Amino acid sequence: MRKLIYLFILILGCGSLSQAQKKITLEDVQAYGTFNQKSVDGLYSMNDGLHYTTLEQGSKIVKYDYKKGEKVGDVFDLSKIEDAAINHFSSYEFSDDETKILLCTQEEKLYRHSKTANYYIWNSVTEELTELSAKGKQQLATFSPDGERVAFVRDNNIFVKSLKFGTENQVTTDGKTNEIINGAPDWVYEEEFSFSKAFVWSPDSKFLAFLRFDETEVPVYAITMYKGSNPTLNENSVYPGKDMLKYPKAGEKNSVVSVQVYDLKSKTTIQADLGTDTDQYIPRIKWMADAADIAVMRLNRRQNQLDVLLVNPNTGDSRLFYTEKNKRYVDEEFLDDFTILPDNNYLVINSEKSGYSHLYLYNRQGFEVRQLTSGDFDVTEFYGFDSKKKIFYYQAAKESPTQREIYFVSLDGKKQGKLSSKAGTNNAEFSTGFQYYINTFTNLSTPKQTALYSIDGKLIRVLEDNQGLQEKLADYEIKPREMFQFKTSEGVELNGWIIKPLNFDSSKKYPVVMTQYSGPNSQKVLDQFDIDWYNYLAQEGFIVACVDPRGTGARGEDFKKITYLQLGKYESDDQVETAKYLGSLAYVDKDNIAIWGWSYGGFMTLMSMEKGGDIFKAGIAVAPVTNWKYYDTVYSERFMRTPRENPDGYNDYSPLSNPGGITGRLLVVHGSADDNVHLQNSMEFSEALVQAGVQFDMAIYTNRNHGISGGNTRLHLYQKMTDFLKMNLMK
Numbered sequence: 001m002r003k004l005i006y007l008f009i010l011i012l013g014c015g016s017l018s019q020a021q022k023k024i025t026l027e028d029v030q031a032y033g034t035f036n037q038k039s040v041d042g043l044y045s046m047n048d049g050l051h052y053t054t055l056e057q058g059s060k061i062v063k064y065d066y067k068k069g070e071k072v073g074d075v076f077d078l079s080k081i082e083d084a085a086i087n088h089f090s091s092y093e094f095s096d097d098e099t100k101i102l103l104c105t106q107e108e109k110l111y112r113h114s115k116t117a118n119y120y121i122w123n124s125v126t127e128e129l130t131e132l133s134a135k136g137k138q139q140l141a142t143f144s145p146d147g148e149r150v151a152f153v154r155d156n157n158i159f160v161k162s163l164k165f166g167t168e169n170q171v172t173t174d175g176k177t178n179e180i181i182n183g184a185p186d187w188v189y190e191e192e193f194s195f196s197k198a199f200v201w202s203p204d205s206k207f208l209a210f211l212r213f214d215e216t217e218v219p220v221y222a223i224t225m226y227k228g229s230n231p232t233l234n235e236n237s238v239y240p241g242k243d244m245l246k247y248p249k250a251g252e253k254n255s256v257v258s259v260q261v262y263d264l265k266s267k268t269t270i271q272a273d274l275g276t277d278t279d280q281y282i283p284r285i286k287w288m289a290d291a292a293d294i295a296v297m298r299l300n301r302r303q304n305q306l307d308v309l310l311v312n313p314n315t316g317d318s319r320l321f322y323t324e325k326n327k328r329y330v331d332e333e334f335l336d337d338f339t340i341l342p343d344n345n346y347l348v349i350n351s352e353k354s355g356y357s358h359l360y361l362y363n364r365q366g367f368e369v370r371q372l373t374s375g376d377f378d379v380t381e382f383y384g385f386d387s388k389k390k391i392f393y394y395q396a397a398k399e400s401p402t403q404r405e406i407y408f409v410s411l412d413g414k415k416q417g418k419l420s421s422k423a424g425t426n427n428a429e430f431s432t433g434f435q436y437y438i439n440t441f442t443n444l445s446t447p448k449q450t451a452l453y454s455i456d457g458k459l460i461r462v463l464e465d466n467q468g469l470q471e472k473l474a475d476y477e478i479k480p481r482e483m484f485q486f487k488t489s490e491g492v493e494l495n496g497w498i499i500k501p502l503n504f505d506s507s508k509k510y511p512v513v514m515t516q517y518s519g520p521n522s523q524k525v526l527d528q529f530d531i532d533w534y535n536y537l538a539q540e541g542f543i544v545a546c547v548d549p550r551g552t553g554a555r556g557e558d559f560k561k562i563t564y565l566q567l568g569k570y571e572s573d574d575q576v577e578t579a580k581y582l583g584s585l586a587y588v589d590k591d592n593i594a595i596w597g598w599s600y601g602g603f604m605t606l607m608s609m610e611k612g613g614d615i616f617k618a619g620i621a622v623a624p625v626t627n628w629k630y631y632d633t634v635y636s637e638r639f640m641r642t643p644r645e646n647p648d649g650y651n652d653y654s655p656l657s658n659p660g661g662i663t664g665r666l667l668v669v670h671g672s673a674d675d676n677v678h679l680q681n682s683m684e685f686s687e688a689l690v691q692a693g694v695q696f697d698m699a700i701y702t703n704r705n706h707g708i709s710g711g712n713t714r715l716h717l718y719q720k721m722t723d724f725l726k727m728n729l730m731k
């Protein structure tokens with residue numbers, strides 16, 4: 001294995017070692033998935049902590065032994081079910097006692113995190129496969145903890161299916177499109193608070209707590225839909241149709257959200273008392289381990305104060321338990337890292353109050369017991385707590401902002417250390433009981449390596465080493481990414497990566513394509529493996545470079561939140577500085593530098609080109625935001641407050657304010673059905689360019705959303721962008 005990896009590194013470092021080596025094609029990186037990295041699908045740690053299961057071939061759930069790393073047998077094999085109504089499934093969930101399995105199949109995507117699907121239940125005791133509901137596709141089907149029921153959402157209402165009696169009880173009846181949603185988030189909650197399920201079973205299975213969204217007053221954004229293709233909307237073949245999307249833009253009305261609690265025994269619902277202010281967010285609800293209270297997170301609209309309220313499920317009464325305040329905004333990571341420990345006596349909170357993201361232990365009374373982690377680094381994920389050994393496990397960017405390691409610390413702080421041993425990007429999944437963990441590792445020269453370890457760090461088995469990909473890579477000429485750092489004129493040190501052309505000659509000068517995203521708390525400069533369009537561009541004679549500007553993640557709160565109230569200012573300063581730095585290199589053609597990006601990266605492309613003038617010969621902005629007043633409330637106001645509170649911030653750092661600053665050639669791209677960054681952004685900006693006398697190119701992709709994909713679309717887009725760069729940068 002070591003020899004194989006070493007050979008691969010040599011191939012990357014030395015370029016062509018074989019006359020038969022191939023060239024990367026656009027189809028390889030945009031259509032065929034030639035360089036896709038494999039992972040382990042459907043990984044689930046079983047209750048005993050000694051076995052885990054995986055989803056294989058879309059039809060089998062296979063059981064493995066942690067200690068030996070060997071296959072034990074099939075827990076479920078769809079091909080052996082006589083006259084099964086389905087022939088595959090995409091995901092699965094066990095009941096708590098693992099006697100039943102919920103199978104998800106025939107999915108239809110709604111938005112980024114949501115989908116409808118058909119669900120089936122396998123009962124391993126009776127060996128029966130039954131359909132959850134025959135009354136239409138469902139969302140978010142979830143077992144009750146006792147395994148006797150399944151709750152799900154359909155047509156904006158919540159239902160509970162009794163598995164014992166086969167009956168289907170409708171919990172809510174007021175659900176209505178574009179008015180009331182029960183148990184699932186509205187568009188902006190799903191997109192910006194990153195969740196799709198808005199109901200939670202109580203640990204004793206007696207209650208179902210859920211969010212109710214009243215979006216009646218939320219303004220509608222109409223998306224024009226044409227006939228198109230892949231899919232073809234024949235109903236729009238003569239007159240286009242309209243998708244009416246409830247979308248709250250910055251400063252506009254949000255949904256009014258309430259917390260409801262359904263009592264399964266009495267079949268009655270009460271509403272939690274969360275105070276009189278309805279102009280607020282409820283981004284998470286979680287049950288305390290003893291089922292005595294519901295922890296409700298209440299976030300003010302400015303998002304700089306988050307209260308955790310404990311709600312009595314019997315009465316709906318609430319009391320304040322904990323408050324997290326921040327002079328700018330409470331980071332979204334707080335929401336999921338807020339963890340109620342199994343003993344119900346302690347909670348773990350991820351806070352930036354020290355200036356870095358760190359873990360803190362609180363007791364049930366809401367008082368801080370101790371700070372669990374400390375130092376000038378960010379904790380990037382909390383994995384959990386071993387209640388027997390009193391050990392906490394977490395991921396952090398301690399060695400470098402571009403890397404991730406796995407660490408542990410004891411409850412008393414006396415024991416601490418690092419589990420991961422390889423420098424790069426490490427992610428872990430721990431077994432029930434924390435006796436084992438599965439680590440996925442990658443770095444610039446190593447495709448994903450998924451391996452099983454005992455908790456003392458001993459390797460048990462490699463689950464996926466992507467050997468097939470490594471062998472395939474030997475057939476290609478590929479230049480690897482190289483990390484670099486530089487200081488701006490303001491003395492800010494920035495991290496970046498660069499890919500040089502094949503047969504690189506330092507005595508020559510090459511055109512440069514700068515890629516970036518640059519959004520708050522994002523990172524594009526990470527020590528991880530990837531073969532993509534950038535390798536293709538390098539093959540075609542471009543230098544490709546990426547730099548994470550101020551505002552990006554894993555470098556502490558001040559670095560990340562410097563962009564507060566002025567999105568675009570510091571990020572574009574740093575991208576202009578990057579272009580100047582690259583232009584100073586002996587092998588760079590400073591007169592032929594382009595910048596491109598998608599979404600926030602598209603916004604940054606426009607801001608940088610306006611500010612940088614003739615530094616940028618060309619630029620590509622895909623699905624760009626052109627003024628934050630066109631984007632949603634949660635995201636825009638988190639970083640900018642409302643347009644009324646911060647008019648200068650919205651106007652001064654909008655590409656609409658200075659289109660005449662663009663002197664390079666510009667390509668603007670947008671999907672006509674983008675529900676996230678609306679086409680409105682590019683249409684208004686194109687008009688501003690016209691009136692400023694700036695020539696530009698534009699491409700609109702029919703019926704495509706923010707991802708601009710489907711059919712031949714993605715390949716067409718990347719061919720267009722490649723041709724644009726060659727035409728404008730290649731002499």
